[in-house]
Amino acid sequence: MRKLVIALACLGVLATAACGDDDKSSSVADKTSTKAPTSATTSAAAEKGECEYPADSEKASKPVQPPSANPDASEKTATATIETSQGNIGLTFDAAKAPCTVHSFISLAKQGYYNSTPCHRLTAAESLSVLQCGDPSGTGSGGPGYSFGDEYPIPKDPTATVTANYKRGTLAMANAGPDTNGSQFFLVYANSTLPPDYTIFGTIDDEGLQTLDKIAAEGIVAGQRGPTDGKPKSGVEIKTVTIA
Template sequence: MKFLSGLLFVLILGLAGCGGGGSGVNTEAPKTPASASEQTTAQVSNRTTETTSGDKTVSGNPKVLLETSKGNITLALDAEKAPLTVANFLSYVREGFYDGTTFHRVIPGFMIQGGGMDAEMKEKQTKAPIQNEANNGLLNVIGSIAMARTSAPHSASSQFFINVADNAFLDFKNESMQGWGYAVFGKVTDGMDVVNAIVAVPTTNKKGHQNVPVDAVTITKASVVE
């Protein structure tokens, strides 16, 4: 029981390092630009307004195709339950931000994370973070896609992860630092076999990061398909 509790703590601590400009799902402290991890509430609010207006009317379940070096993954996004998060994600997709980035951290039985690093583990500059929409009823179940972030609840920007297990401990519990959870904003509708292939690749430590694929798994292109 102590081992299980310890494992969950490690995974949560690691995900607290994912996102924003953050690096990852491990026990290492997040490495984020100060501008991304120290945003004021006003700055976060401005960012959510920009992303919403920038994507005109985002509604329903827009689909995004991730073409990767392991195959294609199709995502259906839930703009009704996670409007700010979906608008933010689509803005990065449409700008070509994800093209050439990698799934830089993969952990069997947990998740695959990408959307912010190149093959040399160089972090891309992101926009300001967005409001955490984890309290939307969507759960971190197998095949769901959620926003990665630092330990600050409202610090997500570009990085995301796809769950390869039911990770209920990542779901919203309450509006506390520990309880906010990780905002789910869609799910894999095609290509879960590709996700499973990615999570099974050999990993290593690279430039201070753990669980990095030995051979880079690249997102060659991300595009809105519907």
């Protein structure tokens, strides 16, 4: 089984964004959804132009409807602009490799799910340099009330050997284990070393990287994970996400 999500030190193992500063979010780090489709199922459905978004056991952090099962053809060339309190972050999606992930993100954005929400986590370690956003509750344990399976670069065969490059400028999904994607995503501002367990679904533009560099330079409010993993000192709020 693949390791849980993205942190450097949470009881000495890789753990999710939900490995937070309170008991509730820490417990979520060890939770794996039993309702989400497998990555093989998701990939097969995506090849037919269909996606699955079953209801999750957790209540949505903010009222939202799950996406339709059929991505729109326009999403293959879609882009997005995240307007934050610290500057804009432009995104280019890769719907060819991660159609169901892109479809979910666009659906959430169009429903205003990300508007007026915090980016709750900033890391600045040699092997993990990301800003994590997408949980309206700001705790790291919230989501949209549904989940969906992994896509690129996660293989259909769990025993397969796969590599992934989470380099500067990568846009990827956070999760709480295999096939537990929801609304949380992370923005990589410096080359990071991670197992290929997190769906990559796009890239960040130059303006966005400058915004991320500015946020990182302001520093981190140290939490139980130490001085290189906590809330951004600058306080980062997503004002709106616009899809083009």
